[in-house]
Amino acid sequence: MHVVKICILIWCLASTIFAQELHVQLTWHNTAIQMQKAIKTEYDSVVITKCYMYLQCIKTPNSVQPLNFKTPVYLLKFDSVANIQIKIPNVNAQSDTLTFGIGIDSSLxxxxxxxxxxxPIHGMYWTWQSGYINFKLEGQIKIQQHWQNFQFHIGGYRIPYxxxxxxxxxxxxxxxxxxxxxNPSFKSQQFKIMSPxxxxxxxxKRIPYAFHNQ
Structure with missing residues (x-):
């Protein structure tokens, strides 16, 4: 019995030291989103049907070089669920702060x-010229009793875009x-972005600032 307890303790400590779990919940203001379901908003209603994004691990604050992870790129796919957790290996969950790249960098x-x-089977690749889609958001918004589809496929790796x-x-x-x-796009009546x-x-530029501590 003591051996079992010790093994569990060691496993827990190892998990803390060598891996960090990142939990992300989609919200509209402070309201948790349910995929495929309408939520009441200042516009009338909004339905989120799909939200995909790439996260690329870059470094911790004290790292000069990028982290050598076996899986440096994560694809977060919110389609049936609005919350996702990923496990990041080789990171001290108690002290390490990670810098993520949102999308795919030019070297990749x-x-x-x-x-x-x-x-490309994941639907996040345009063409060899435009490359990967960094962030994809799709759904419908109801404004004055009229439903409007929206599609935002955000990417581009060439300067200046x-x-x-x-x-x-x-x-x-x-x-x-x-x-x-x-919201800035909706306010300007823009409901589609499909190219760099x-x-x-x-x-x-708005995406990093939309992450908030729970």
């Missing part, structure tokens, strides 16, 4: 089509407030 783009989470953004992660649990991301450019770049 230069390698062309890849496998795993970077396989490189949409790769940085996010410093200090905690393990975050809300991602989609209102903060899309200035509109995608401005949209991408």
């Amino acid at each position: 783009h230069a390698k062309g089509i890849q496998s795993g989470v970077l396989d 490189n949409c790769f953004q940085y996010w410093n992660c200090f905690r393990q649990r975050y809300n991602l407030d989609l209102f903060e991301i899309v 450019g200035i509109e995608a770049l401005e949209f991408s």
